Amino acid sequence: MSAPRRGKPPRHFVDLSAAERGEAMAQAGQPAFRAKQLATHYFSHLTTDPADMSDLPAAGRDELVGTLFPPLLAPIRTLTADAGTTVKTLWRLHDGVKVESVLMRYPGRATLCVSSQVGCGMACPFCATGQLGLTRNMSAAEIVEQVRLAARALARGEIAGGPGRLSNLVFMGMGEPMANYAAVLAAVRAFIAPQPEGFGVSARNVTVSTVGLVPAIDKLAAEGLPVTLALSLHAPDDALRRELVPITTRWTVDEALDAAKRYYDATARRVSIEYALIRDMNDQGWRADMLAEKLTARGRGWVHVNPIPLNPTPGSIWTASEPAVEAEFVDRLRARGIPTTIRDTRGSDIDGACGQLAAEEGP
Known part of the structure; x- marks a missing residue:
């Protein structure tokens, strides 16, 4: 066949x-x-x-x-962690390619991490998805189907904790959302449209991440949608950031931060700065100070930093920072008045980093 x-x-x-x-x-x-x-x-x-659908004529x-409603996603593997409240699913799409989504249930909320591309073209060396390369963009319906299936599982009580409702959506799965702008925006509109034309999720509970595609950030700012922007920065200095996020040779750290600040000015939505802490690479105290200086130079109250303990991929030279180093990095940011919260890294025991399951399964 x-x-x-x-x-x-x-x-x-x-x-x-x-x-x-x-x-x-x-x-x-x-x-x-x-x-x-x-x-x-x-x-x-x-x-x-x-x-x-009994209200439709037989x-x-x-x-x-x-x-x-042609079938778009079929589950291949499902792994659970955290007493069943974290569920990672590997999906096969219509053409045989694979993507992942992760459902995380917390007291009072449930968050789905969705994919927007099959693979990713950003080539970040510490990221499992980045090492897969880009196969293709996902359609709006393929993105939305991840949400429907997760919402259905929660509603049916299939996730530990009993029946519930999907409340938060984050584009932090496979792919660079801003590189698939039209489909991602269409999906976002379906997320937030009132029922029955959408899922009725609050726009404030939708997060769109990007490595810093400046024109797309400005385009999103003009859409009039108060979603949260997450900028994956990972380094405050251009030399290191070009190594960690190769696409950023096109835009400097300052240009990315300026775009993020423009987004805040347009939407009044505080921007999240994502910063994967990598041992002996970007976790030095002086880099925390440099990051703080760049953020405070653009004002107060517009940003929140999320340091992320790196979830290493098998065979990678990249690994998480030591706890004491992580703590000092956070303390230095907070000392400068920058709200900082260590990102909860759920699912580390089930290949939590997006792309790991797809890489294991192969084509």
Whole structure:
């Protein structure tokens, strides 16, 4: 049997505009209001099973649903940690490629880390996904399907802790979200649109991360969506950052931070600075001081720093900082008045770094 051809996913209901959904109904010989019924089943009832859609006429129901909701993701492996409250899933897409998502349940909230690309083209050497290279962008529907399936698992009580609701979404899975801007933005709009046209998640609970693609940051700032921006900085000096994040040869640290500050000015949403602490590489005290100086030079109250203990990948020379070094780095930032919180690194015992499962499975 030949391998499926990699390429554009089949057209899905989520990928259609309101007008296109109306046209799809007309082509199927259905009244326009059927589109709202389908949206209700997908975004509110979290189902694509025609057997659940008893308000649709039986005649032609299976064909209509099958046409508009083609299967996009199939689970390959599911690993759990933290007494079942952290669930990592490796998905196979329509063309056989693989992506990962991680559902993390906390008291009072549940967060899904979603992927936006198959692999990543940013080539950060300490990142498992970066070492895979970029295969292709994901469609808006492929991104959104990760969310529907996680929300369904929570609603059905399949995650430890009983039935619950998905409250937070972060684009910190595989890929550089800003390099797949149109699909990511369409997915974000589906996340935050009120039911039944979307999941009804608060825009303030959606985080879009980037390594610092400056034009895309400015473009997002102009969208009028109060989502949180997370800038993966990883170094305050250009020489080291070019080594850790090769794409940043196009934009300096100062240019990335200026764009992040413009985002804050436009949205009033405090920016998160992501900083993976790597032993003997970027965790020196003087680099904490340099980072603090650059952030405070742009004002107060606009930024929050998240140092991340590196989740090393097998065979990598990159590893996490010593606890004492990590503590000093955090203390130096806080001493300069910068809100700083160590990122919770869940799932380290289940290949928590995005890309590890996909790399293990192979093509």
